[in-house]
Amino acid sequence: KQEVTQIPAALSVPEGENLVLNCSFTDSAIYNLQWFRQDPGKGLTSLLLIQSSQREQTSGRLNASLDKSSGRSTLYIAASQPGDSATYLCAVRPIPGKSTFGDGTTLTVKP
Amino acid sequence: EAGVTQFPSHSVIEKGQTVTLRCDPISGHDNLYWYRRVMGKEIKFLLHFVKESKQDESGMPNNRFLAERTGGTYSTLKVQPAELEDSGVYFCASSHLGGDEQFFGPGTRLTVL
Numbered sequence: 001k002q003e004v005t006q007i008p009a010a011l012s013v014p015e016g017e018n019l020v021l022n023c024s025f026t027d028s029a030i031y032n033l034q035w036f037r038q039d040p041g042k043g044l045t046s047l048l049l050i051q052s053s054q055r056e057q058t059s060g061r062l063n064a065s066l067d068k069s070s071g072r073s074t075l076y077i078a079a080s081q082p083g084d085s086a087t088y089l090c091a092v093r094p095i096p097g098k099s100t101f102g103d104g105t106t107l108t109v110k111p
Numbered sequence: 112e113a114g115v116t117q118f119p120s121h122s123v124i125e126k127g128q129t130v131t132l133r134c135d136p137i138s139g140h141d142n143l144y145w146y147r148r149v150m151g152k153e154i155k156f157l158l159h160f161v162k163e164s165k166q167d168e169s170g171m172p173n174n175r176f177l178a179e180r181t182g183g184t185y186s187t188l189k190v191q192p193a194e195l196e197d198s199g200v201y202f203c204a205s206s207h208l209g210g211d212e213q214f215f216g217p218g219t220r221l222t223v224l
Contacts, residue, residue: 034212043202043216044204046215096209096210097144097159098159098167099144099146102153103153
């Protein structure tokens with residue numbers, strides 16, 4: 001059974017800092033991994049999708065990496081801004097279909 | 112392009128009552144998923160439709176939950192009778208057939224008193 005863990009559970013940083021969020025999974029036989037952000041009371045917004053054959057994906061100030069063999073993914077946020085404050089979730093798929101989610105990391109970026 | 116929509120946004124019912132949640136996927140998306148997040152826990156998969164067929168319903172907690180997708184467009188998730196532990200946020204997601212990226216709706220917050 002796939003288990004997904006996100007560390008840390010919460011993170012508070014001053015504006016401008018670069019930061020890394022971690023996601024680990026127990027079964028390396030994955031199809032893809034997707035990072036989301038969730039704002040309070042809102043749905044999930046897709047940030048980056050990494051296929052199992054890829055090592056990283058970039059979008060603006062975000063960079064996600066994937067190391068399947070070690071069961072890890074990281075989400076790197078450069079030059080953080082207060083608007084980046086949200087809960088970040090990673091979801092792993094063993095096949096095209098259902099996702100297994102981590103608990104999320106709640107990020108607060110202070111002005 | 113309109114995103115995934117869910118109705119209602121919030122529902123408060125009493126234990127033993129029935130509630131029906133609705134999800135309208137992005138137009139043209141054959142895959143439709145239901146997930147839920149109960150208090151203090153991670154988002155968990157409930158089931159997956161491909162068009163009108165149930166592809167995977169391994170996450171459905173018990174027979175009080177019934178999901179349908181007649182016609183392969185919108186889907187409903189009925190809880191009957193609702194129990195206290197059903198309280199949480201129910202998310203719907205959709206994707207293209209063969210597509211990898213799932214797009215989520217805003218969720219329905221269900222409170223069972």
